[in-house]
Each structure stands twice: as structure tokens, then as C-alpha cells.
Amino acid sequence: MRWKPPLWLLYSSAADAERYGGFEPTWRLEGCSCRHAPCESEGFRSATVMTAQSCPRQHCATTMDSAALEPSLYTVKAVFILDNDGNRLLSKYYDPELYPSMKEQKNFELNVFNKTHKADNEIAFLEGMTIVYKSSIDLFFYVVGSAQENELMLMAVLNCLFESVSQMLRKNVEKRTLLDNMDGVFLVVDEIIDGGVILESDPQQVIEKVNYRCLSEQAYGFVLFDYITGNMEGQGERRQLL
């Protein structure tokens, strides 16, 4: 028979003994409660229990306490665009520590979506992260930063993203048009944020840099325009397309 340790060996004598000074049946926290994958896998069986301190997410979530922010250009933790069912259309995570696996990322996105899609509140605080967002018809744009981040900086990024996409899609900010011009959206995001650093915050500049020709209903005019300006490249393709 396998030797089973008596229960009191498993009790944490730390936090609660501190409170009660006793040797009392308070269970060790079973892993970290944040449902962060490594925290969950480190159950209370393992010798090194994942605690709130060792969890990379650091649980500012529950405290909202902000220590002074280390000066850094890495402002944006993640950016994503979801459709009206909470499905990911585009998402970029810039902090490899935060949600390293795809499953966690999608869980996070879904959680954020569920908490935000009903009311257009512009800003939320979830899982220890400041999230600013904006919606348009059937699209939701999110920019995520740490709890200590300057909310207005995140807003500047969100506005730039939204404005750039909107200009590029000629104000048709809806799922269908966006997907038809997905390459352009990828390029826009690439021009606004590079590895978490804000690269550009002026939508006009972004549009100029991307220099993307929108593919939409007005494409006839485009063909004509291309024809007149002598830009023959890709025209065959376009004709085929119409």
C-alpha cells in the first residue's frame, strides 16, 4: 500500500498559520487560481506550488495595485479584432509571457468579448489587464495593456487602428469588407505596432505608408483609374475578379 501522508503535512503553515499561529487545517491553495496553464498544471501535488507571486501574471488582477511602471517603450501587450460571435479575425500578442498558448489566448479573447460586447464602454479591466475597445457594426477592436499602463496611450493606439482601418475600407468597417481586405489590415497593424512598441499613431501616416488599394464594390472606378493612370499590372486579375 502506498504511504499516504497525513493531511496536516499538506496544510500550509504559512499564510494561515500566520493568521492563526496554529497548525490548522487550512488547505494549501491548489495551484494558482488564475487558471493560467502552468499554474494549473502545478497542482498541490508538486513540491513547488505555483503561488500568486510566482505566477507570471502576477495577479495584479485582484489587487489593481500598481507599482511604478518601469520606463519602457513596450506599451501594447496585445491587439485583436473579433467578429460579433467573438471569433478571432486577427490577433497579435506581443508579450510571450502572457498567454503563451493558443488555447489561453482564445480563452482570454472570449472572456474579454463576453464581458464587453454588450455595452459600448470603451474601457475595461479584466484578468489584470487594461483593455480599451471599440466596436463597429459586426467588428470589435481591442487593445490590451498592463494594469499600470497609461490608458490614454492605449486609446491613442486603438483610435489609430480604427481610423486607419476605417479610411482604408472607405468607412465600410464591417466584417465582410475587412476580410476581403485582410492583407491591408495585416499591414496596418504592422505599421502601428512593432513588437509591442507604438510605431505610429497618426492614421494618415499609416495609410500613406501602407499605400493599399482597397478592394470593394467601387472597384469599377478603380479599374478605370488604373487604366487611365496606366497602371496595367494586376488588371487582368481584377477583370477576372469582376
Added chain:
Amino acid sequence: MIKKFDKKDEESGSGSNPFQHLEKSAVLQEARIFNETPINPRRCLHILTKIIYLLNQGEHFGTTEATEAFFAMTRLFQSNDQTLRRMCYLTIKEMANISEDVIIVTSSLTKDMTGKEDVYRGPAIRALCRITDTTMLQAIERYMKQAIVDKVPSVSSSALVSSLHMVKMSFDVVKRWVNEAQEAASSDNIMVQYHALGLLYHLRKNDRLAVTKMLNKFTKSGLKSPFAYCMMIRIASKLLEETEGGHDSPLFDFIESCLRNKHEMVVYEAASAIVHMPNCTARELAPAVSVLQLFCSSPKAALRYAAVRTLNKVAMKHPSAVTACNLDLENLITDSNRSIATLAITTLLKTGSESSVDRLMKQISSFVSEISDEFKVVVVQAISALCQKYPRKHSVMMNFLSNMLRDDGGFEYKRAIVDCIISIIEENPESKETGLAHLCEFIEDCEHTVLATKILHLLGKEGPRTPTPSKYIRFIFNRVVLESEAVRAAAVSALAKFGAQNDDLLPSVLVLMKRCMMDSDDEVRDRATFYMNVLQQKQKALNAAYIFNGLSVSVPGLEKSLHQYTLEPSEKPFDMKTVPLATAPITEQKTEIAPVATSKLPEKLAPSRQDIYQEQLAAIPEFKGLGPLFKSSEPVQLTEAETEYVVRCIKHTFANHMIFQFDCTNTLNDQLLQRVLVQMEPSEAYEVLNYVPAPSLPYSQPSSCYSLVRLPEDDPTAVSCTFSCTMKYLVRDCDPNTGEPDDDGYDDEYVLEDLEVTVADHIQKVLKPNFGAAWDEIGDDNEKEETFALATVRTLDEAVNNIISFLGMQPCERSDKVPENKNSHVLFLAGVFRGGHDVLVRARLALADGVTMQVTVRSTDENVVDVILASVG
């Protein structure tokens, strides 16, 4: 291809996703057209988009297939279609980690980055730096330097940001680009300024002087970018924090001047920086608070949120500074963004008067179900703080908390509530019964084992002392019937406490215990059997020792001793006294008003400090056979802070010996010390047995030497002693740069401050959860009593603190907190004297002109009583 796609989608209705049913293998199949000549940019573009889309959705690409697609993609560099080229860069970045040999595109990218097409240059730099490693970086260094100072802003920005990413990888190379970055910082473009500032800071952040200089320069030259200003504010506040500079420094002036910047972002950053500064006075806060007040009425939700969150922060430390904003905060209570409303209310709860509490609580309960757990925790913390401020409001709070407890919520949230209720109960005896009732109700339906056991323990502790203990029995026994093993075991322990303390309940408890003895889990059975037998003896002393006051040894220590015992089994039974005692926590009560404490309790399972020392000392052969380490003191400084050598001492007490551990640091970079030891001259009958020198003490590497001292056996009352200490060592001068020492050295010595051993070094703190029971258990065999007058002490608080720190014993029953406006107080102290004798002290204090103190000491050993009384006098 695209056409087909479109048709199908139009049929199935617009708004559906053309990428929805993409198959990875099909897309990779399609990617073969990359090899066709001439290149068809449209189609290739579409396929690249699909690949990136798939990667973005989290589709897994195997190395081989990724490499294949990547190599095919490289052919697309032949086309001059702008968007296609840009998508190629993106693909390179996305695939940099999954494909092999991505470096083959280096030359193409280098060509684009130095080419004529400005549109390509920036993105090409970013893609190139993504695939570059340290060795290749040397090759492109020249181009990077040129790009940083390029007059096209997008090129310069891209180069700066990419350099920043590469700082982590190859700091030394990037450091050579400082001059270029400096030049870029004076660019007209705001983003270039920002990126240059960021890079410069990252390159210099370890050199405080350089950072200060840089900051000075930029604050004078006046950058235009609001982002750069935010960055400078952060750097300035970090510098202020590090230097602990006063708030009259130019850095603080700079931050304050940013409050008048025209960008809201900068103004907010400055306000938040001021608020987060430690020890800021109300006057310094005022301008920051007033800009935040303005933001409260902004139409932008993000700005209101930012403002009220920061004000909430201010309210924790300086509630009075925020009172001016109360009106604005009131308007935010009904904000449609519930996060803002919650923060506004919790801020008002901190700043408002007692009369407004009821109204605010009502308001908050109207929407508490709509907010996220994170904010609910904020609300609970605010309530917890409020209860300490207005103890009379506990009934309102308790009601509110119990309602919250019934709602749905995650573990953190429930734990915050339970902690809050427990702290109210502890602060406020009147609220005990209602609080316990709410908690009883909560455990009836509680899915969190941790919380259930915690509450059961509390019930066991507090329940028996209430007027009607019997009503808790039902709740506890229900747990035995319904819950998991851990909770059942906790419930059995709680039951036993009722049986031990309330004689009239004992028969019924015994009946219940009997039932528990048939439990399916062996731990529960063991406990039940154990308690059953103890209770049947009906002896107060046994109850106190085994039911109320549990073990007081350190758990890792016990584990280690038992392990040792099983390795070397002997005839003798295992002796509990050989196990080191648990070091009682230094702060028993919760930190004052800081509401964060609830969720910040560290669940540290690392061995305690003392366990670490025990291990270190056991490794030294000279110290074998001293027995378990009894107590380690806090470090005592034996030198001034800024001297040549810094020495601090930790006193380790054993049953009959003491070890003094001297942690020495050499702060002279032109000296190497060897054979360092501290010679000690005792004033009393203490005998220095042995010195263990530190073999070598190089510049700024701390090292320890030890002295072993035997305590006088014939005179147990000699507990205090003064040692005069001299550090002796061999000096060898050395080259400050290389650290190479000269061949010969000379002996030298350095006089340290005297070291005192006091009675507190002989006593280990032990918490007795039930002091009364422990007092009875020891009995009055060795009781002695004496009365003292403390003439120099003016308040009871001061007297209590003095006694605790002098005797080094653990205050029990929260008796270290003197209630306000009282003239008398009783302090209970518990501890274990060296050698394992329990000692309890009851000090009755009365305040007249000075403080009069009647001390009663009980111990299992008569000498100990004498020692304590002698030392108090």
C-alpha cells in the same frame, strides 16, 4: 480563384467569412503557383494572406512544410507589386520561428533596406532585424547606423525600434549606435524622437548619471512628442525614487510642469506619477488631484476611468486630498461604465463621512452583480477599510457582505469577502455572532475547500466562547456528513474544540465523534479517535495541550528531524524537543488600513529564514552536536553604514551555546582581506570556545565568519552579556581594476561596536491561540508576581510595545492592541525559553502618572521565572 470564392460566399449570404473553411494542406498546395513565371501578384497576394491568416488562427505548421512554403515565397521578391512585397515581409516575420534557414532572404532584405523605394525600406529593416542573430548583426551594422539617422522618418523609426528589440540579444553591438540614436533624437518627427529616447534610455539605464544628463538635455530642448513626454516622466519618477531625492529637485519640477502640457495623455501621466510617489505631501498632491478632477467630467470614458482609478489610489493614503472631488465623483456613480461607477463609489467610501455610507452601499448593491470579479474585490477591500474606520457601521457592512457572499463569484472574490468578515469579527466583538452566522451559512454551500476549512477553524476557535455554542454544532456536523475529506477532517477538529471547552456539550460531541470514527477516510478517523480519547480523559491540561494549542514546531524542521530519525533508528523514542520551533510571524495582526492585504498574503512555502540558517550552520563541522537551532535574531549592525568594512551580526541561540554569525563586506576595491575573524571579549561568565574565520573577503563580496560561545551553565540567570568585538584580518593590497593582490600582506584590526545579548535572545515567540487554556495547563507551581513602576513611559501603547520588544515574546489574544480611551490593559505574552521551557507572562498595566505594571510569570521551570522577573526589573 477569388471570383469563385466570392460567388460561393454571396450565395451563402454576405458577412460570412471567406477564410472560414481554409484547409492548411489546400493552401500549401496553392502556394505552388509562387513558382510560376510570370508571377501573378494578385493570386500570390491572396495566398500569402491565407497563410498569414492561418498562422494567426493558431494553425500549426510543421517545419518541413513551413520551410517549403517559405522558400517558394522568396521567389516573389522578383515581383515589384508593392502590397505583395509588404506581405512577403510579414510572412518572413511570421515564419521566422517556424521555418528553417530564414536567413537566406538576408541579401534581398538588405537590398530593399538600402534601396531607393522608401516604402520598402522601413518594413525591410524590421523584417531583417527579426531574422538576424548576433553574428550576422555585425554584417549589417553599417546599414543600421545609416538607417537610424536616415531623413525618412519611417526608416529611422523602424531602425530605432528594431535596435531596441535587439538590445536584449546583443547589447554590446547596439550600444555602439548611441551616437546615431542621439542624433535621431533631435529629429523633427515626433515618433522618431520617441523611439530614439526609448532606445537611449534602454542603453543607458544602468548608468544613473548618464540617464540624468540625458533627461536634463531633453527637458530643456523640449521634445514635441507626447509619447516621449510620458516616457520622460516615467524616467524622472524612477530616478526620483532611486535617489530618494526630495521633492524640491528639478526632476519633480519637470513632472509638475507636465501637468500644464497641452496633451491629456501627458497631463495624466504626470498626475499619476505624482500620485504614485512615495511620501508625497498633501500640498504636492493638490495640483495633480485638481487635474484629475477636471478629467472626471470628460466625455471620454477612458479618461474618466483613468482619473477615477488614480483618485482611488490617492484616497487610500490621503483621503482628505480627494474630498474636494467628492461632487465630481458623485456624478460618476451613475456612469454607464460600471467600472467607473464602482471606482467612484469605493473612492467616496474612503473619503466620505460616516453618514454617507448607507446611501453609497445601497447604490453599489444595485449593480454589484453587473461588474466583474476584479472590481468586486475592489469593493470588498473598500468595505474592509471602511469597517476599520467606522466600526459602528459593521451591521450595514455585514449585511452587504453576506449578500455578496451569496452571489456567484470566483475564488479570489469569495476569499476577499471571507477575509473581510473575519477581520471585522476580530476587530469588533459585537459583530462576532452575526459574522459567524453568515459564515456558517456560507459553508453550507461552499465549493472552495480552502475557505471551508478556514471557516471551520475559525468556528472552532470562536464558537465555543459565544453564549450559545450549541447552535454551531449543527453546521459543523453537516460538513462531516456532506463534504470532502479535508473539510471533514477540519470539521472534526472544530467539534473537538467545542467538546473541550463546553462541558455540557461534551456528551453530545462524544456521540458525534463516535460517528466520525467510522468515516471512510483514515485522516478523519485518526483525528476522531485521537480527540475522542483526549476528551474522554476530561483533563484540562490535556485539552489545552492537544486540542487548543496544537504544535508549535516548524513543519519543515519536524519533517527533517523525523526523516533523520527513520534513517538512524535508535532505542530512544523520538523527542519533540529536538525539533526547532516555528518562528512566530512578526506581525500577527493585519496591516493597518492597506486593504490590499487580503489578497496579498504570501502563500510562501519556502523554508523559513531560521530553517535556512539551521542548514547553513549544520554544514560547518565545528558546530556539530549543538542540537537544534533554537532562535536566530534579526541582524544587528556593528558598523556605521558608510565605513570601509560593513559588519552585521546574527545571534543564533542553541540549548547551551550561542553562535554569532558576522556577515562582513569589504567596501575597499584596493584591498583583499584574508583569514577574517571577529574576536569577542565577554563581560560575563560566557566562554568563547571557537572561531571560524572567513578565508577570504574580496571587494564587495560578503562573507561570513562565526564565533561559538558557551553559555554559563552554573548560573542560569546570567542571560544578558555585552561583548566587545574586534575584527582581525590579513590585508593584501590589490590593483583596483584587476583585483590582482600583492604577494605579501600585513595583519590589521578594526574595532566594531559592542554586541549585546539580552533576555529576548533566549526566548522564542510562540503563539497560543487559547491563552487561558495554556495558562491553566502550566499551573501556578512556579508562579511569581511582582509590580513595577515605569516612570518614563507615558502611554499604554508605548508600554505594551516596550515590553514586547524587550522580552521578545508573542502577544496572544490580540492583547497587543490597546483599546482607545482606556486606563488599564492586560497583556498576554507567550514564549518558549531556551531548553524548551514554556513561559507565559501576564502583565496588568494601569495608567496613572506613569504606567504601573504588575507582572505575573508562569513557567514549567522555576529558574526561567526568576530570569524573566530579574530582567524586567
